Amino acid sequence: MAVSLLTPMLVFADSASARAAPTDPVTALKRQFRSGHGVKVSETTRIDFGEGEPITTRRHGRLQFGPSGLIARDTTQRVVTDTAIVSPQRTIIIDGQRYLSGGSYDLVELPEGKEWVRSAKEPQAIGAAYGDETLNLFELVTLKTLLRSSARSRSASLTSYRGSISYSELYRLSRSFRNLTSRPTGDFARIRIGWRLWTDGTGLVNRVVTKTEYPKKWSLTMKSDTRYTGWGSRMTIAPPPPGQIVDEKDLKSGPGLEEALAER
Template sequence: MKRILAGLTLASCAALMAATPAQAAPVNPVKALKKQYVAGHGVRVSETARTTMNGKTGTVRTTTGALGFGKSGVVAADLRFREKGGAAGLSPSRSITVGKHTYVQGGIYTQDLPEGKKWVRYADPSVIYTSQPLDVFDSKVLKALVSKAKSSKGGTYRGTLTFADVSKLYGEKIDKRLGKIKINYALGLNSKGLITSVRSEYTMDFGILGSTTATVNTRFTGWGAKITVKAPPSDQVVDYSDLGTETDVPQEIPNGSLNSLGKVEAPSAR
């Protein structure tokens, strides 16, 4: 699962702490996760993402829903989003990813659609995830969160990675000016090695333009639950390609994941 949703979330990081390496997890979390990859089953997710700009609250975004598994990992998602402040209304209120398409509705995605149409379909098999920049369903990322942790007290692995570190794990490039930004994280595992939570925090400082901090808390419950994700009724769906050049519907679904930062340049003072 390469993509993770919602317009560029900017975030904060604390100082890098020196400590002894964490002990190995009692249960290998990568192996524990792969055992969950059974078609027709999945996990439920809830999340709160907050941004502050120059110390003032920006956008608060909550996500709830379910992720469906296949033999290789997450293959489907049905997620609902609520936003307050900031860029509220520019992101969809719901997304469904199934098969080779992602369907979205709400906000700017339901403006001026043809009569009877409630969903916009994109030819994009990427699962729309959440505002969390750390994709714990990527085995390389999950391994790094455990192995790079500076402490593991109580089954919570805490550490720091840079944007450059994570971009290498994803196999993607980001703007070099963003590479040194630190992501402080806390990964929670239960006694079976399954992920219960992941928290990330990072800050982008734009000099005289100020700084923006984002904190994202994601929780996972109901591992192994039966999950069925269905596409919306076909008579309510319109393909983006059929909307024409005059549409105000975005050409791409906003992606606030770390992966998207390679396409974004930090603003500079004039």
């Protein structure tokens, strides 16, 4: 009798444990890689130079996936300092092309009827992945490796992961980071990114916070807080109308153009 009463209790306990087990974030992300679907993103980054006024950037928009991962981005960024607000800049990246409108390009004399500047071709998945956030969490191998070496904690509805990684470690790990920069050496290699991310009950990332720790002699700190909502939303990101586009190489040189190129 005792055995017959105990068996259902063990079965129930096993079922409850299975339901409570967190979904693997890498598996959850991979399931999102479907054509015509994506996620909404909002990001706030603060750069503190130690002396002088800090700079805050706020970015929001949409990221579109394909079967192989992230393929397009449509975001608007605002740069805010204590004394000035730069006009918003919208960025569309698709098929390896970057299109920019507004922001510093408002200082550039564009040809009549042109509202978008097309820059040189770049790997689409790389450009689409990055805002001010250095970690490309849409790169499956990067996400998997970060989580594997992280500390994990759980609440009723969220799972939190925490860790850190140096630029030299990230260079070895992340293909997209290698395409952004040359091999880091010296102080640059020792820069560390402390990170924390949260996943919901489905295993999808809904928030990432990072702090980049630069050598003390640089007096520089960068913190980013990125949030993702609307996973699986239907979306199609398209290039701007052809008649509104001018190529960067065809713009007239001048101080305004130099500033726009430096800040894009």
